[in-house]
Amino acid sequence: MAVSNEGDILKMYRQMVLIRVAEETLLRLFESAEMPGFIHSYIGEEATGVGVCQALEVSDVITSTHRGHGHVIAKGCDLNHFFAELYGRSNGTCKGKGGSMHVADLDIGVFGANGIVGGGVPIAAGVALAASIRKERRVSVAFMGDGATDIGPFHETLNLAAVWNLPVVFVVENNGFADFIRVSDHQKIDRISKRADAYGMKGVTVDGNDVEAVFIAATEAVRAARRGEGPTLLECVTYRWRGHFEGDPQPYRTQDEVEEWKLKDPLKAAEKRLEALGLAVQADFDAIRKEAIARVESAVEFARASPHVKPEDALSDVYTDMEVEGWQ
C-alpha cells in the first residue's frame, strides 16, 4: 500500500492531540460536576476517528456513536460550540438539547452522535442511498463499536447496502469491549471484518492505533465507494483506556491490561513515525500540545460564558411547523 502523504501525518497528529486534550479536559470538568449527563471517553482511540475523517471531504457525512467526541472533532466540528453543547448551553451545536450523546453539525457532515447502539448505521447508509439516487459524489461513514456489530440493524443495513452497492464505509472501532463485556465474550470470531463476507462486501482489519494505517485503509474504502464499487467494512483494532463511562468501576479488567495498551498509545506511535520521517521533534510535539490546550481552554471559556438555555426553549424544534404547548 502506498504511504500517505507525509504532511497528512502531521495534520492527523495535531487532530489526535486536540481530541486527547479535549477529552482530558472534559474528564476534569465532568469530575468536578461542571458538566451534566454521561461521558464516554474516546481516549486511546483517537487514531481511528482521525484516520478515517482525514480520508473524507467536507461534504462527506459521518454518523457517530455514544462515544462520539473524537469523530465529531475529527470531522471538523467547531470546538466552541462543541463544548457549549456539552455544557448544555443555548449556543451549543444542538442548542443544549442533545448533549454529549447527540452532538451534530449537519453543515460539515456530522449527522450526529447517537445514543442507541447501532442507531447511526442505517442512517449513514440512507445518506449513501440519497447520494446514489442523486448520483452525487458524497460518501458516508458509519462509525460503530464492536458491540454494535451484534445488533440487528447492523445486519439489515450491511446486507442492504451491499445489495444496493451504496457509497458507504462501515467503520468498526473494536476497542475490546462492549460495555463491560470483552469482544471474545460477545462474539466468537477473531476478526469482525469477517462479517463482511456474509454480505458479499469487502472487509478489512487494520491497527486502529496506527493513524496512517487507518488513513490508508479508509482512503481506499472511500475511493472504492466513490468509484461506485460499493461499501467496505473496515475494522480498526484499538483499546478503550477509560471505563465504559466515567464512573465505571471496571471490574472486568486489570490495570495491567490497560497499562499494556497505553504502551501502544496512538499519539506516541505517531510521534515516533514523525520523528523517523524527520518531520517533527519533541519540541514540535510540545508546541502542538500547547496549542491544543490553548484551543480547548478557549473553547471551555466560550462554553462557560455561553448563554444558559431558557426552560421554554425546550418547546421548539420538535416539528418544523408547529410549536409544542408548554405549561399553562
Added chain:
Amino acid sequence: MAVSNEGDILKMYRQMVLIRVAEETLLRLFESAEMPGFIHSYIGEEATGVGVCQALEVSDVITSTHRGHGHVIAKGCDLNHFFAELYGRSNGTCKGKGGSMHVADLDIGVFGANGIVGGGVPIAAGVALAASIRKERRVSVAFMGDGATDIGPFHETLNLAAVWNLPVVFVVENNGFADFIRVSDHQKIDRISKRADAYGMKGVTVDGNDVEAVFIAATEAVRAARRGEGPTLLECVTYRWRGHFEGDPQPYRTQDEVEEWKLKDPLKAAEKRLEALGLAVQADFDAIRKEAIARVESAVEFARASPHVKPEDALSDVYTDMEVEGWQ
C-alpha cells in the same frame, strides 16, 4: 457421508406425500372460500421439513414460519386438529385463535408457526438455552426462509447462540424468493450458509429437494448440538412451486422456470431412489398416495364436523389468570 437407514426413506416419502396431499387439498378448499385467512403453500419444499423433522425426537422442538404446514405435519401434528385449526374451529390445535400462520402443538414440540418473518428464530434458541441450563438432551430447530436471514433478529440470534454454544439448528429453506424478490436481489452471496462464518458457527448447504441429503445433514447437525458442539446453520436449497400466497399473480417469474423446478420434484426424486434401492414400486407409491388422500379427507371431514367457535371464546387465553371483558 453415511447413507441413512433405508427404512427412513420410505417413512419420509410417506410424510412428504401426506404433506403434498394435505396442501393440494387445502388449496382447493381455500379456492372454494371454505377456508378463511391467508395460505402460504409448502408444495415443492416437502423434503426440507420432512428430512429435518425425521432427524428429531418427539421431545425436540421446532419453531416454524408463515409457510409452516409442512413443518408442523412432519413434526407429527395431528391432522384432524390441524385442519380444524385452519377451519377456525374450536377443536383446532389453537382453538381457532391461530389459523394457518400460528398452528402449534407444544406437546409434540411444535412451538408454533409464526407470522413474523424471523419471529421464531430467537424463540427456538431460547428453547435451546433452557435445555442448556437444565442440561437436558433436547435440541431445537428454527425453520426460516431465505428472506428471514436478512432480518435483524436472525443476526442477533445466531451470534448469541454461537457465543452460548446452544443446542439449536438453524434451518434455512432457500426457496428462491422472499415474497416477490429473488434471493439474488435480496442478498449478494451465493450460499446463505456462508453467513454461519460471521458467527463462528458451522454452515452447510444441501439440496433441499433430496430428502435423504437433508436428513443426513440434519442428523449430523442435531447430533452435534446434542453432543454440546453448538449450533449449525443448515441451508436447504429448494423452490416454491406456488405463489408466495394463494392469489399471488407472480409477475416476478415465468411459468417455464416453475416447470423446470417441478422436474426436481422431491417426491419424484424419492420415488426414484426407492425404486433404485428396490424398496418400492409404482404400486406402492399409488397406495401411499391413496392412503394419504384418505387420511386427509378424513381430517377434512373431522374439521368440517367440528364445533364452530363461539364469539365469546375470544375472551379466554389472553392471560393464565384473568379473563378479558367482553361487550357489556
Added chain:
Amino acid sequence: MAMRLAYSKAVTLALAEAMDADSSVFCLGEDVGYGGAYGATQGLRDRFGADRVRDTPISESAIVGFSVGAAMSGMRPVAEIMHMDFIAIAMDQVVNQAAKMRYMFGGKAKVPLTIRCGVGGYLNAAAQHSQSLESWFAHIPGLKIVSAATPADIRQVLRDAILDDNPVLVLEPLGLYENVGEVPETYARKKIGYCDVKRRGEDVTLITWGRTVTEVLEAAETLARDQIDCEVIDLLSISPWDKKTVLESVWRTNQAVVVHQAHRTAGFGAEVAATIMEKAFKELDAPVMRIGALDTPIPFAPAMERYVLPTAERIVSEVKKLF
C-alpha cells in the same frame, strides 16, 4: 373531472403525482417494485425506474433507517411497512431516530419521511397481522400520523404527508384497499391537522378514523332511523388532531363517542375522551363513550374476530345506550 378509483389505486395515484412533482420523492419497501402485496404501488417502477421504486429485503429496520438518512440528506422517502405489526422491527428507527433527530440536533435536521403502513384487521389474518398501533406513535413527540378511509381522502393525506417536512405515518386500512370511490382530479395541499365532518348531526358526535369510519357512517344511518342524529367526524389526522372542530361539535351535541379499531385500553380514544372531558366537562350530558377492539389479541376465526373488532352493528347498540 373526478375519477373513480379503488383505494389502493388512489394510493398509487398520490405516489405517482408526488414523484412527478418532485424528483426527491422515492418509494422503498418489500415488494413495492412489483406493485406491493396489496397492489398499491403497481406500475410505479415501470414509470419511475428502479432507482426511485425500490424493492428491499425483509429488513424493516433498514427500510426506515435508510429513509431517515435519505430524508436528512434532502430526499423525501416514502417507506412502506406492509402490515403495521411489522413496524415492531423498526421501532428504534421510527421512535428514537426519525422522531427525535430534529430535536436532538437543535432544529438543524429535517426528516421529511413518510411511512405508509397497512393497518388493522377484518382479514382473518390473526394476531400478528391485524394490529392498529396508532396510539404508540401519538405518544411520541416529533411524529405526525394520518389515516384515511376513502380513496379521495387517502390521496389527500398521503400527498400532504409527502410534502410535510416531518416524519409522518400514513395508516392505510388493509380492509379498505379494494373500496372504490371518487377522487378529485386535482390536489390542493392542506396542512396536516385537519379533520373531515363526514355527516352533520345534532344529537351526538361520533369521532373516528381509519377503518372504522365506514362502520361509523353505516351505524349513523341505522341510528338515524331511530331518530338519533349523529355527527360523524373523521379525524384524518391523529397527531396532531383537530381539537377545535371536535370540541365545537361536542359543545353543540353534548354527547360524544370515540370509535377506533385499535384496542380500547390505552388506545388513542382515551386521549380524545380525556381531552373532550377536560374541555367540555360542563357541556357533556354523559361521559364520553369509547368503543374499540376488545382487549384480546386479534383471533383468527372470523366469528371471533368480528366479535372482538367494532362493527357497525356493535356501534349502533353501544350508542343507543346513551339515549
Added chain:
Amino acid sequence: MAMRLAYSKAVTLALAEAMDADSSVFCLGEDVGYGGAYGATQGLRDRFGADRVRDTPISESAIVGFSVGAAMSGMRPVAEIMHMDFIAIAMDQVVNQAAKMRYMFGGKAKVPLTIRCGVGGYLNAAAQHSQSLESWFAHIPGLKIVSAATPADIRQVLRDAILDDNPVLVLEPLGLYENVGEVPETYARKKIGYCDVKRRGEDVTLITWGRTVTEVLEAAETLARDQIDCEVIDLLSISPWDKKTVLESVWRTNQAVVVHQAHRTAGFGAEVAATIMEKAFKELDAPVMRIGALDTPIPFAPAMERYVLPTAERIVSEVKKLF
C-alpha cells in the same frame, strides 16, 4: 426485622430470593453478570453461577426472544433492558411474540417472563435514554406492567412478576436506584393488580406510579400546608390496574389528578382519566386533570429537562388550580 436498602439493592434482593426459591429463574441482559450498569444485579453471578446470570451481547431482540423460548420451555427468565428506550429494538419479541403466544396457541403456552426496564429521565441523558413508554405496553393484551418507587415496593412487585405465569414488564425508575428505604424481611406473594394508597386524604385523589410517586408525595406535603388534603395512590400495577380502589377514592374526594413521567399525550394517564370519567362522571366536581411530561423529546440541558418533566413544584401549582 426490616432492612434498609438502596432501591438497586432491593432489586438484587428480590432476584436473589427468586433464584433461591426456584431453580428455573435466571437472569440475562447486558452487563448483568458484572452487576449491571446501575448495580442492580451485583453479586448474583458469584452466587448463582454464570449459567443463571448471563451477560449478553448488545442484542435486545435476542435477549427478549431467547427469554420467550426459555419461558415457553418452563424456565422463568428475568431479562434486563438497561434503558426502556432500547426496548424499541425488541418490540417484535415483546409485542408480537411474548404477549400473543398464549393466545395464538389457544391457551396452550405459558410465557412466565419478566422484563426489567430502567425507565425515565432526570438523568440529563437526553432523548434516547429517558423515555417512559408504559402506555405502549398497556395497549397490548397479554402483557402485565408493574412499577415501583420504593425499595420495599420494588422487592414486592418484582417477586410477584417473577412468580406470574404471564409476561410482565417491571419498570424501575433510573432516578430512584440510589434511594434508600426499609424493606420487610419476608416476602408474601400478592397477585399483580393491586395498588398502594400512600397517603390518605379527603380533597383530591392523586394517582401516579413510578418515578413521580416521590414527586407527588412531596407535592402532597406542600399542598397540605395550604389545607389541600391529598389522597395519593401509587398504582404499582399499570396493567391491570386497580380501578376499584381508585374509583372508591374519587367517589369520596370528587376530584382526581393523574400524574406520570411519560408524555402527557396518549400517556396512560389518558386511560386512567377516561376511565374515571366514565365511572365517576356524576361524582366529579371537575374534569380529571392530567399531568405528564410535555410533548417534546427529553432535552439534555438540566434546565430544560426539569421544565419538561413533572416536578413536585409543578404538581403543586397545577393541583392548586382545582381549588
